[in-house]
Amino acid sequence: MATDKDAMFTFRGYGKNFVRVLHVTRTGNIHHVKELEVNTQLSLYSDKDYTHADNSDIIATDTQKNTVYALAKQNGITNIEEFAMQLAEHFLRNDSHVKRSHIYIEQVQWKRMADGKHIHAFVSCPEVTRTCRVIQHKNEKPLVTSGLKGFKIMKTTKSSFTNFHKDEYRSLPDMEDRIFCTVVDATWTYSSLRSLDFDWAWNTIKQCVEETFAGCPKEGSNSPSVQNTLYLTQKQVLAKVPQVDEMTIALPNVHAYPFDFSKLPQLNIKENNEVFVPYDKPSGNITAALKRRHISKL
Numbered sequence: 204m205a206t207d208k209d210a211m212f213t214f215r216g217y218g219k220n221f222v223r224v225l226h227v228t229r230t231g232n233i234h235h236v237k238e239l240e241v242n243t244q245l246s247l248y249s250d251k252d253y254t255h256a257d258n259s260d261i262i263a264t265d266t267q268k269n270t271v272y273a274l275a276k277q278n279g280i281t282n283i284e285e286f287a288m289q290l291a292e293h294f295l296r297n298d299s300h301v302k303r304s305h306i307y308i309e310q311v312q313w314k315r316m317a318d319g320k321h322i323h324a325f326v327s328c329p330e331v332t333r334t335c336r337v338i339q340h341k342n343e344k345p346l347v348t349s350g351l352k353g354f355k356i357m358k359t360t361k362s363s364f365t366n367f368h369k370d371e372y373r374s375l376p377d378m379e380d381r382i383f384c385t386v387v388d389a390t391w392t393y394s395s396l397r398s399l400d401f402d403w404a405w406n407t408i409k410q411c412v413e414e415t416f417a418g419c420p421k422e423g424s425n426s427p428s429v430q431n432t433l434y435l436t437q438k439q440v441l442a443k444v445p446q447v448d449e450m451t452i453a454l455p456n457v458h459a460y461p462f463d464f465s466k467l468p469q470l471n472i473k474e475n476n477e478v479f480v481p482y483d484k485p486s487g488n489i490t491a492a493l494k495r496r497h498i499s500k501l
């Protein structure tokens with residue numbers, strides 16, 4: 204990447220962010236909707252656009268935006284992974300001077316009204332955002348990373364945190380029973396895309412996250428720490444979705460501590476396990492990436 208004798212680029216890329224698309228498919232009178240926000244980024248072989256103000260190779264970010272709408276119209280949107288791969292491939296195939304395509308898509312969810320039965324009326328369901336990142340280099344296969352983010356979940360018991368390290372700075376007591384609240388941010392890569400049903404994979408992984416966190420509805424499941432719950436989630440995902448090669452999860456520990464009624468001695472409140480103060484800052488930041496040891500044979 205020679206630039207001049209004093210400096211060189213270590214990265215270049217440009218594209219359009221936050222391209223919003225609402226896509227409606229009609230099967231007779233039954234309508235299906237998908238709402239996406241698409242981010243495109245292209246890296247070219249030449250750097251003359253940056254260094255010599257030569258714009259002749261630039262695929263304008265406006266053109267990239269139009270391409271998103273055109274491909275949505277021409278190909279439809281089966282799921283965000285397929286759509287991102289089509290976009291990445293399109294720029295590489297159509298424009299020989301493109302070296303690398305990078306497409307990142309977020310999908311917000313709409314659910315059918317009337318308990319999922321309405322044929323054309325929907326309710327916004329911001330409970331969780333589905334994400335997908337596709338990076339593809341010229342003449343190479345796409346690297347697909349799917350994910351979910353913003354999935355805020357909480358349980359009011361069966362979470363403890365005890366026997367942790369003691370030193371002169373520790374003030375937190377052992378907690379046998381606490382509130383566990385987190386906002387799940389997870390991404391995963393696939394070792395094989397062959398006959399992979401991306402919707403099935405995403406739904407299965409979301410279910411793993413929920414089930415590991417919550418346990419069965421009548422009993423729940425014990426969490427001895429956020430770290431352990433995170434690891435058990437990853438293990439369950441690797442067991443249930445054989446195409447997943449590596450999974451990264453971030454589970455912030457969004458603390459909620461009992462209000463300290465000792466500050467109000469006149470109320471003579473001795474016990475409190477009902478009134479909590481949620482704190483969004485600071486939050487614990489617990490994260491790990493778990494990768495399969497053996498390459499999948501799929």
Ligand SMILES: O=c1[nH]c(=O)c2[nH]c(=O)[nH]c2[nH]1
Nearest residue numbers: 364375427428429430456487
């Ligand atoms: O599950 C937890 N893990 C920690 O590392 C930690 N640290 C902390 O203050 N509370 C908790 N809880």
